[in-house]
Amino acid sequence: MVMLGANHHDVTLDEVSRLALASEGLASKLTFASPDINGAVVLSTCNRFEIYLDLERFHDAVDLTTTSIAVAAGLDQAFVVDAMRVVVGTAVGQHLFSVASGLESMVVGEDEIAGQVRQALATAQADGTTSPTLERLMQRALATSKAVTSSTGLGAAGRSIVSVGLDIAEQRHGALAGRRALVLGTGAYARVVTSALQKLGCSDIHVYSSSGRASQFALNREITAVESDELVNALANADIIAACSGSAEFLIDRALMETAQKLRGSDRLPVVPIIDLALSPDVAPDVFDFSGADVINLEVIREFAPREHSSAILEAQDIVLTAVSEFELTESGRTADHAVVAMRAHVMGIINEELERIRGRVDAETAEEVAKALHRVSNSILHTPSVRAQELARTGEFADYQKAIHTLFGIELDARA
Numbered sequence: 001m002v003m004l005g006a007n008h009h010d011v012t013l014d015e016v017s018r019l020a021l022a023s024e025g026l027a028s029k030l031t032f033a034s035p036d037i038n039g040a041v042v043l044s045t046c047n048r049f050e051i052y053l054d055l056e057r058f059h060d061a062v063d064l065t066t067t068s069i070a071v072a073a074g075l076d077q078a079f080v081v082d083a084m085r086v087v088v089g090t091a092v093g094q095h096l097f098s099v100a101s102g103l104e105s106m107v108v109g110e111d112e113i114a115g116q117v118r119q120a121l122a123t124a125q126a127d128g129t130t131s132p133t134l135e136r137l138m139q140r141a142l143a144t145s146k147a148v149t150s151s152t153g154l155g156a157a158g159r160s161i162v163s164v165g166l167d168i169a170e171q172r173h174g175a176l177a178g179r180r181a182l183v184l185g186t187g188a189y190a191r192v193v194t195s196a197l198q199k200l201g202c203s204d205i206h207v208y209s210s211s212g213r214a215s216q217f218a219l220n221r222e223i224t225a226v227e228s229d230e231l232v233n234a235l236a237n238a239d240i241i242a243a244c245s246g247s248a249e250f251l252i253d254r255a256l257m258e259t260a261q262k263l264r265g266s267d268r269l270p271v272v273p274i275i276d277l278a279l280s281p282d283v284a285p286d287v288f289d290f291s292g293a294d295v296i297n298l299e300v301i302r303e304f305a306p307r308e309h310s311s312a313i314l315e316a317q318d319i320v321l322t323a324v325s326e327f328e329l330t331e332s333g334r335t336a337d338h339a340v341v342a343m344r345a346h347v348m349g350i351i352n353e354e355l356e357r358i359r360g361r362v363d364a365e366t367a368e369e370v371a372k373a374l375h376r377v378s379n380s381i382l383h384t385p386s387v388r389a390q391e392l393a394r395t396g397e398f399a400d401y402q403k404a405i406h407t408l409f410g411i412e413l414d415a416r417a
Contacts, residue, residue: 039131177201
């Protein structure tokens, strides 16, 4: 198991954004390009870009991954190699379990990351890029996240990047209840932002999408879709703007904001807070020094993100470490799976041959009873050897077990199986 990744702890968010340009279709390219890659899952969020890999061979597959990212994102490979750290073996599980539990987030304990991990797995499953080991890893990470939330209360207040951004906006510009909001984008963050705004009392919410999805998004949400020719007016009438489209181009620049400012009514906030949550920023740099706007981007959110209570973090870390240990123990036992299958297949083959002879001499009901009896006996006999095989695999003594299987049953086991 290998993880290649970059997050807000390692590099700037701008560098994460540049790397994330390679996200689309990356897992498929890797799994179908090399026999060394059994599976790949890409986790790309507003503050991290990570690829989880199940590999046969290490170096060639890692080189292929960094090359593929560089080509897809239009980056120099040296930059990609420097920006992305490589995690191998047991440390992969520990990292992912911590990520899914919110321990590696800008807002510790945030409640969005588990959903993003779940979506990353679902995407990989739909694209056919997972492996059994990767699926078990991801599922265990999600179970660990749930255990952390229920046992520690970490992030129990539903803290997230979105809620922290809105908190900052209210601290600087007053309560948002009764105010008019404009949401740019219709993706996952737009759904979270819209829900959060409604909980804060924003009853007049408009949504704009450069891809034309606003009307569909607004349906059943009691919000208003904004067409392209209405964007300036929507900006002029907004008391808060949440930008989360992740568009390849800036949706808001200074010229657009200056035009909107001229149309702005006296009943609107004099300075409009703009929360830019997109990994690829929606707000152009020239808006930051515009007097009519207060841009609250991911860097600002990271600076003001609250620190969770240290005891809850320590308790969460203990849960993660225990889960990692249990996962590794279970996975090491799977080394014996092929031996157990071979042993059971050998015994069942003998039983089935005998049942075929019996069925020709007795009635169907008797044959069925004999079959059930033989299966019960075989399961009872094979239970202890099966359990013992997994125990020996965990302790590294499986070679002796393989020799015993060959001596007792004449079964040759493929060491690579």
